[in-house]
Amino acid sequence: MNIKRPYLAELLTAVALILLPFVLPWLGFSPSTINRILIWGLFGIGFDLLFGYTGLLSFGQSAFYGTGGMFAAYLLTEAGFDQVMIAIIIGAAVTGVVGYVIGLIALRRTGIYFAMITVAIAEVFFFVEFNPLSAFTGGENGLPGVPQPQFNLGFTVLKFNTDWSMYSFLAFWYFVGIVVALRIVRSPVGAILSAIRDNPLRAAALGHNIHGYKLTAFIVAAIYAGFAGGLLATMQGFMPPDAFMFETSGQVVIMTAIGGAGTLFGPLVGASVWLILADFFQNTLHLGATWKLVLGIVFVLLVVFLRRGIVGAIVDLYRLATDRNGRAEPEAAAEGAAAAPFDPSKIEPMPARQRGGASTSGPILKATGLSKRYGGLMANSDIDFSVEHGEMRGIIGPNGAGKSTFFKMLTCEVQPTSGQIVFEGRDITHMGVTDVCQLGLTKSYQINQLFDRLTVRRNLTIAALGETRGKFRLDLFRSLRSVPGLDEQVERTAALVNLTARLDTPVSELAYGEKRRLEIGLALATSPSLLLLDEPLAGMSPRERVETVALLKSIARGRTMIIIDHDMDSLFELVEKVTVLQEGKVLVEGTPAEIKTNAKVQEAYLGGVHGEMA
Amino acid sequence: MVNWANFISQCFNGLVLGALLALISSGLTIIYGTLGVLNLAHGAMFMLGGYAGWVAYTYTDSFIVAVVAGSLFVMLVGVVVERLIIRHFYTRPHEDQLLVTFGLGIVFVETVRYFFGSLSQTTPPPPLFQGITNLGFMIYPTYRLALLGIVAVALIVLYIVLYKTRIGMIVRAGIEDSVMVDSLGIDVYKVFMLVFGIGAMAAGFAGIVNAPVVSIAPDVGEAILVQTFVVVVIGGVGSFPGAVLGGLIAGEIISITSMFNPGYSYIMLFVAMTLVLVLRPHGLLGVAGRE
Numbered sequence: 001m002n003i004k005r006p007y008l009a010e011l012l013t014a015v016a017l018i019l020l021p022f023v024l025p026w027l028g029f030s031p032s033t034i035n036r037i038l039i040w041g042l043f044g045i046g047f048d049l050l051f052g053y054t055g056l057l058s059f060g061q062s063a064f065y066g067t068g069g070m071f072a073a074y075l076l077t078e079a080g081f082d083q084v085m086i087a088i089i090i091g092a093a094v095t096g097v098v099g100y101v102i103g104l105i106a107l108r109r110t111g112i113y114f115a116m117i118t119v120a121i122a123e124v125f126f127f128v129e130f131n132p133l134s135a136f137t138g139g140e141n142g143l144p145g146v147p148q149p150q151f152n153l154g155f156t157v158l159k160f161n162t163d164w165s166m167y168s169f170l171a172f173w174y175f176v177g178i179v180v181a182l183r184i185v186r187s188p189v190g191a192i193l194s195a196i197r198d199n200p201l202r203a204a205a206l207g208h209n210i211h212g213y214k215l216t217a218f219i220v221a222a223i224y225a226g227f228a229g230g231l232l233a234t235m236q237g238f239m240p241p242d243a244f245m246f247e248t249s250g251q252v253v254i255m256t257a258i259g260g261a262g263t264l265f266g267p268l269v270g271a272s273v274w275l276i277l278a279d280f281f282q283n284t285l286h287l288g289a290t291w292k293l294v295l296g297i298v299f300v301l302l303v304v305f306l307r308r309g310i311v312g313a314i315v316d317l318y319r320l321a322t323d324r325n326g327r328a329e330p331e332a333a334a335e336g337a338a339a340a341p342f343d344p345s346k347i348e349p350m351p352a353r354q355r356g357g358a359s360t361s362g363p364i365l366k367a368t369g370l371s372k373r374y375g376g377l378m379a380n381s382d383i384d385f386s387v388e389h390g391e392m393r394g395i396i397g398p399n400g401a402g403k404s405t406f407f408k409m410l411t412c413e414v415q416p417t418s419g420q421i422v423f424e425g426r427d428i429t430h431m432g433v434t435d436v437c438q439l440g441l442t443k444s445y446q447i448n449q450l451f452d453r454l455t456v457r458r459n460l461t462i463a464a465l466g467e468t469r470g471k472f473r474l475d476l477f478r479s480l481r482s483v484p485g486l487d488e489q490v491e492r493t494a495a496l497v498n499l500t501a502r503l504d505t506p507v508s509e510l511a512y513g514e515k516r517r518l519e520i521g522l523a524l525a526t527s528p529s530l531l532l533l534d535e536p537l538a539g540m541s542p543r544e545r546v547e548t549v550a551l552l553k554s555i556a557r558g559r560t561m562i563i564i565d566h567d568m569d570s571l572f573e574l575v576e577k578v579t580v581l582q583e584g585k586v587l588v589e590g591t592p593a594e595i596k597t598n599a600k601v602q603e604a605y606l607g608g609v610h611g612e613m614a
Numbered sequence: 615m616v617n618w619a620n621f622i623s624q625c626f627n628g629l630v631l632g633a634l635l636a637l638i639s640s641g642l643t644i645i646y647g648t649l650g651v652l653n654l655a656h657g658a659m660f661m662l663g664g665y666a667g668w669v670a671y672t673y674t675d676s677f678i679v680a681v682v683a684g685s686l687f688v689m690l691v692g693v694v695v696e697r698l699i700i701r702h703f704y705t706r707p708h709e710d711q712l713l714v715t716f717g718l719g720i721v722f723v724e725t726v727r728y729f730f731g732s733l734s735q736t737t738p739p740p741p742l743f744q745g746i747t748n749l750g751f752m753i754y755p756t757y758r759l760a761l762l763g764i765v766a767v768a769l770i771v772l773y774i775v776l777y778k779t780r781i782g783m784i785v786r787a788g789i790e791d792s793v794m795v796d797s798l799g800i801d802v803y804k805v806f807m808l809v810f811g812i813g814a815m816a817a818g819f820a821g822i823v824n825a826p827v828v829s830i831a832p833d834v835g836e837a838i839l840v841q842t843f844v845v846v847v848i849g850g851v852g853s854f855p856g857a858v859l860g861g862l863i864a865g866e867i868i869s870i871t872s873m874f875n876p877g878y879s880y881i882m883l884f885v886a887m888t889l890v891l892v893l894r895p896h897g898l899l900g901v902a903g904r905e
Binding site for chain 1: 654699712724732837846847884887
């Protein structure tokens, strides 16, 4: 990222906003069009934080745009309040509260459900504005007579009553909006939001309260929308009721998609394209109402062919142009690292953090009578299982023995049908996966659960943040770099899983073995005191297996680990004790030597696996 | 106070609207269930059906022809759109699918506006069903009664197609696990195309049979789409019985609330949706994990 040029984006925005009034009229934009673009752009910044960064596509932003505008307009007209700026800020704050309440409902579901619910809620706002509240909102007439802002500075009064003075007013607020949004994006919260977009389940499993962060993004988007609505009222001198229409929500979605989601500047670019094309089709080509048809077609084509919008395409082109020379280097470095024998035992792993659990004597984990029923199938029945501090335990068993289900219950991803789980003296049976990770128990997954669109560094950062910040903290304006110990944690973990040379590579470009190592690295970066590994060796080449076994030995120092794997030679080399599961029950427990010679185990693997589970 | 004759006739209105919403929502829900695509152009499909039927009616003066032509036209549009555009979006994120279907909805609405203008158009009911019928306890427009029957028959046909035929079995299997269906040697893309066509046709059919009750305009689909979403959230995504139940509930809520104050009908609908989301997040008849 722009670590060397920290405020480049802010600086460029300021310069662009100052230059625009000189450039745009020359291109045929009228000042009122430019002002409308700024308002849409500001509205869109909040929407982009919600959609582009957090992955929540809301089709109901009109509710907040309208609410903020109406509230401010009501204060300034009917209520006789005369401080324009304060009214707008109050409007935005009220919208934030409304956003909190609506978010509680809408965020009960994700994906398409979320989209549908937001559409429905926005429609309710529209009807409320038109009917029950029409005495306050003017119903279909809206609220006319909204004053323009002015500030009495003592020696002079700043008035914003012409198009260009209004431009300076709006440009100032757009700048504030973009600066705030950039801070959020670069904060720990911003990193977690992008994790939620890429893989919400893993984000939760790494100890982040994703619901809280999603709600945060929703409220921030609502506040941006409400603020933009207030600016609209004062710019037009009139608060139009159609701000509440579905079309408004649709337009902000369209503009963001055209400009490029996840870029913050996308909505501004999209709004410029949309509004200038609308002007051009209507006034120059005299298309009349057909302009929307043409723009609709343009939009569909853009979604089909230009996936990341205009800004996204520019960024991609820029990368393509600049990365030609830069790209070869890390690959060569990776080759070099691969050629040199990798020895993780030389790297000291981060210690397992003590989280104030009960005494270190006695078992770290104790499960009693654990059962899980899926309909008529008993995946696990009545398992008693106990692991001591510092132990390395292996779990083996034929396919379908219930090993993964067992792990899922231990990490609280699924609730057991009956039984109890005690971790470091705490009963965790009915906790969630997020809380359990915060206590120091986490898992690396059998099937990679990574944040594919982010770099290796970002992935590990997100994992480490759960440990350093707790499950929820609103440090929206803190720089990631100022989180103490974060970089060290990330770099040590990367070194341990031999991904130092690949730190700035996006996960989607990693080889399979590298992804497997990152999968372990993610779990490790949370500094767990008990680490579960679900088939860490699956799909690895013989050489990678040797390296990974060395890695596992190295990270076992100072922590307890439980490993499921089918590679018995490697597993028996690693662990001190093995539990064999068969048909959802514990078949036998013992040292590797005992297990190897146990008749029951040989029967389970070689003889007929009888009956129900087959 | 409550006027009972009025109340009963509103309940009937609710039933008619509910049946209609059930039909449209089943179209939406089988498309989502099978293809994994939420079709934001579904409301526009409803509108297209109304217009296609209206055009056919103005040329032939036959309501039957209008219904058949309208339905087939929308089915054709569905199949073509699936083949040309939607198919390329199965592997793309849900958000892209929402964006492209949203855009297609705009294109449909604006195309119709381009050809037929923004004024609303009416299709008269067929001669057989004109006028009013005295049911003894109330007097009710004949066509609305007929509409209830027509939509009920359409729902039963859809039920038979989905639950009693080979193709329906494949579609339902596809809702459970389309990858598995594909690996069983069934050309799942052909099925997808057909499902999209059938789903669109359900909306288009509803659009044309509803045209004699509510006149059509290019943006009639928007309100219908929103109501359909509420129906699907209440009933549970991917569930045909859920769509029917949710449709009837939503229809009655809208009609009965309208009797007191139409402005509150959406609010009540929203309250019902919120209650369902809080008490049964997967919808009344939905299955957990199908998202």
